[in-house]
Amino acid sequence: MEEINWDVQNNFTFENPNFVAEVDPNKYIFKSAFHTFQAIINPKIGTIKIGGLYDNCLNLTIDYDSDYAKIGFIESEPECALDSLLEDGQGSEMVKASLQFVNSLFPHITKFHLDDMSQIECGMKSKNGFPPRKKQVPFSLPYLSIATNGKTWYEKYFNATLNDSELYEQYKQGLKPLSYPIKERYHTFDVFAKRFSLSEKTRQILEPLFDPEKSWHAFFQSVPLKLRCTAFYNWLPTCIILLTNNAFVTNDWVIDITIMPKTTMEILPTSNIASYTVKNNTISGTGTRKNGGGGKKMARRRYVRNTRKAKDTRVFFSHKRYHNIM
Secondary structure, three states: OOOOOOOOOOOOOOOOOOOOOOOOOOEEEEEOOOOEEEEEEEOOOOEEEEEOOOOOOEEEEEOOOOOEEEEEEEEOOHHHOOOOOOOOOOHHHHHHHHHHHHHHHOOOOOEEEEOOOOEEEOOOOOOOOOOOOOOOOEEEHHHHHHHHHOOOHHHHHHOOEEOOHHHHHHHHHHOHHHHOEHHHOOOOHHHHHHHOOOOHHHHHHHHHHOOOOOEHHHHHHOOOHHHHHHHHOOOHHHHHHHHHOOOOOOOOEEEEOOOOOOOOOEEEOOOOHHHHOOHHHEEEEEEEEEEOOOEEEEEEEEEEOOOOOOOOOOOOOOOOOOOEOO
16 A cells, blocks of 8 residues: 555635524524534424534434434534534544433433444545545544454444444454454464565554564554554454454444433524624634544644525435544
8 A cells, every 4th residue: 555645734715505694493503612513403304413614514313202313424524513623533522512412402312323334534634625525545443443442433432332232242252352462363473464465564564563472452552643544554454353253243333322421512592693603704723633543734724614595405314324533
């Protein structure tokens, strides 16, 4: 795999013809510790979309007759907040606040179901065009998080479990080999490298870190954050599947809000909705971006939003859509 330059300087403009700063009986404004968001509810079909200048970052459907809602997709874009830029690493804060918001309006909804197809960008992040932006080099977040944290991103930040408790116990048992010494499978780096057809660039990163006496978790965690995309991209999911006997299950995860770690969430009046958005229709500033799982660069950004009234006729809801949370 060709080496990627993770640190990128980007200047760009964002225009959203669909954002309308007006009072709507089905529109709500809420804030977390860092950002303000809007939620638009369709009470007839029970759908809720949450976001900011880009208003469809989290899409879910509630069931009025049960205690659960189904998360269709999650996108984490800078424009997902109303008042300022949503930075990398703040996706979990947005999701927590959003689920708490839904629970505050519909107290009977305590469980949120989802299929975990989350990805991170291992290529050059695009800052142009209308969100959601397609990933250039997508990489599986569940396998990366299992390798380095021993659990998925949703388990780590939301205490998510599989809806089937027996299947979840099998999954956890399946992850145990990751705590075993590498030498139980591979005594030398060359044997390991040949088994997974590691590129020369990957070998240069991993060989100094390889110690057959270490556990697989210790080995994976020893790779510097900024090098993990380059080091893991072509082979890590295959390795995790082999070591765990394909223990990870994509479908039917559930976040139980009663055991989820909470964040600050407050519902705000909507009578002055325009005051929660950026002034003069622009956002300017600098911020830390994490390209490729850790490479950081202070990037200057400028957003422009257009508040023309325009009907959004696109269909967003899809259970097959990948979650973009990094």
